[in-house]
Amino acid sequence: MRPINHIVIHCTATRADWRSGSKTSAKVSEIRRWHKDRGWSDIGYHFVIDRDGTVAKGRPLDRIGAHVKGHNTGSIGISLMGGHGSSENDAFDDNFTLAQDRALRGLLDKLQGQFPAINRITGHNNFSAKACPGFNVSRWLKGKSPARESVMQSTTTQASIAQIGASVGGGATAIAALDGTAQLVAVGVVGVIALLAIYIMRERIKKWARGIK
Numbered sequence: 001m002r003p004i005n006h007i008v009i010h011c012t013a014t015r016a017d018w019r020s021g022s023k024t025s026a027k028v029s030e031i032r033r034w035h036k037d038r039g040w041s042d043i044g045y046h047f048v049i050d051r052d053g054t055v056a057k058g059r060p061l062d063r064i065g066a067h068v069k070g071h072n073t074g075s076i077g078i079s080l081m082g083g084h085g086s087s088e089n090d091a092f093d094d095n096f097t098l099a100q101d102r103a104l105r106g107l108l109d110k111l112q113g114q115f116p117a118i119n120r121i122t123g124h125n126n127f128s129a130k131a132c133p134g135f136n137v138s139r140w141l142k143g144k145s146p147a148r149e150s151v152m153q154s155t156t157t158q159a160s161i162a163q164i165g166a167s168v169g170g171g172a173t174a175i176a177a178l179d180g181t182a183q184l185v186a187v188g189v190v191g192v193i194a195l196l197a198i199y200i201m202r203e204r205i206k207k208w209a210r211g212i213k
């Protein structure tokens with residue numbers, strides 16, 4: 001597998017009702033035909049997400065796509081069906097469906113799990129003066145999705161935080177009983193322990209931050 005560290009989101013710029021009633025595979029075949037007509041070896045995107053949230057595979061992941069000039073190496077291209085007449089600052093749901101929102105977030109999660117080196121999720125409009133995908137990807141990523149459960153709500157995270165809170169609290173009581181220099185030293189020790197705890201929690205915090213981004 002080629003090294004992958006970036007995901008770029010696109011839209012097909014088709015109308016919302018384009019070929020409605022036909023199967024996703026038939027729509028993907030048509031997009032593949034358009035791209036081959038441009039002289040490309042295959043469809044340019046690695047995934048296409050239909051209006052109903054169906055995720056279809058395009059070009060195999062181990063092959064470099066053709067979707068964003070200058071950034072195809074190391075990236076995966078995902079295209080949402082729709083977006084005709086959209087502008088770069090539209091809201092996601094001005095042009096796309098809730099099913100597509102959920103499907104895209106799910107696919108991003110899955111791909112980030114599969115390729116831990118992924119450190120950027122962008123839109124085509126981050127790299128050229130285009131509307132594509134018809135919304136601001138970083139703003140959309142920061143928005144909350146009803147389909148996601150925050151890691152902060154998970155019981156294991158809550159338990160870890162309670163544990164840290166308890167040890168810091170216990171330390172504070174003990175420090176109050178000391179005097180002068182001993183107190184200063186003890187405060188320093190507690191600080192180091194707290195930093196250590198945050199360091200240990202880092203991965204979980206990062207995961208949580210990704211979730212709300």
Ligand SMILES: [Zn+2]
Nearest residue numbers: 010011124132
């Ligand atoms: Zn695009």
